Amino acid sequence: MDGTEQGHRPVALVTGAGRSAGIAASVVLTLAQRGWDIGFTYWTPYDERMPWGADPEAVTRLGDQAGTHGATTAAIEADLSDPQATAAVFEAVERELGPVTALVLAHCESVDSGLLDTSIESFDRHFAVNARASWLLIREYARRFRGAHGTGRVISLTSDATVRNLPYGASKGALDRITLAAAQELAHLGVTANAIDPGPTDTGWMTAEVRDAVLRSTPLGRLGRPQDCANLVAFLCSPDGGWINGQLLHSDGGFA
Template identity: 90%
Template sequence: MALTDGTDQQHRPVALVTGAGRSAGIAASVVLTLAQTGWDVGFTYWTPYDERMPWGADPEAMTQLSSQATKHGARTAAVEADLADPHATADIFEAVERELGSVSALVLAHCESVNSGLLDTSIESFDRHFAVNTRASWLLIREYAQRFQGAHGTGRIVSLTSDATVGNLPYGASKGALDRITLAAAQELAHLGVTANAIDPGPTDTGWMTAEIKDAVLRSTPLGRLGRPQDCANLVAFLCSPDGGWINGQLLHSDGGIP
């Protein structure tokens, strides 16, 4: 766990963002955008996941992310955590609360995502997807709710989801379950004054797209460009702001109108 002190720390609420292991990822953009809009930010990463993915590990990402957030006056706490471990959740909150204080906003941007379909998905892969994308998200939301100390109406939960299905079965199925957990939170945490929403950012250019995929996405997107991490981060920041407090229990498509 790494801590970096910012400069303007007075009255900054605390956000916890999961899955910020790569500079090119959506989570990293969320961390920086929240820092720019007045938040202190704790974030998680898990290097072994990136190491086994095609893009590889980004060993400087955490240091760079903390440094950039600090320039916006934010304090940051980076926590390495294996979200497949059901016991990791409490440790994450303990680390962030110890360094930054009570968490007001929880942004679930982590994922396990390995392409496979109905016929070639292994039981091990299926279980890992649900452990990381679904079970860990439920445990994080539960831990957040049990610890929430903010004023009524200030709490925020934002989950990043996907409508993937064909050829990406375990990822899409586990994200579909996450949608239901998030919508349940919007109702079950109403007594705390916490809003809960899910965002489907659509195909986003974070380094995973082949030239063929980029071409297909460009042809099917009405706005004629690829989704950028900042597009999703802007919506997350709005939902976490006071202006976004009346949006609750929604599955929001922020994908440029892709069918």
């Protein structure tokens, strides 16, 4: 589905691209290089309450960088914990870019806590963002999809983290099942659906201790990079990736 192969630029919607160091930003730029136009969401209040803080120039910079590859972009600030946000996101992207061919779910709520100290509020927020919003986005995508059979793509980014990461890991487990259900339930549309577990990825959140532990546990002897995941997303979005469907793919250098 590379735009250069089709003679036009198909449209991808990528969620969670509010940080230059994040996986979603790499996905946006890689798809731009491969001939896609991209709508992407971000939510500044989430970054503001996380240890890395907000990156106020990231959204403008990402759009400008994608533009150097010929891509037209649309940036939409969206609170995906709001059930009404998903339809508004698609309406904005369709208005500015056209119908969406590929949906890449890279947003998340991720606040460390365990079985004994997770609050009900935090648990509910994780499921609202990581699971419910993903379901609603996939549902909205399916309702609107009018592309040729075999061209549609749904890709979600998941995680197998659970210990001391209960609400994040549990909600990502739900996301896996939602994505794998889509592979079957969207078959009539010719849409493939896959989940990617990129393993621990160096996006600025790791402490020195975490980095050392990950390096010791990774056979290839380096940390995962956002580009590693972006490369796989781009492959799955291409015609060459069209026979991969209903899979939970571990692309983590052997960490798992």
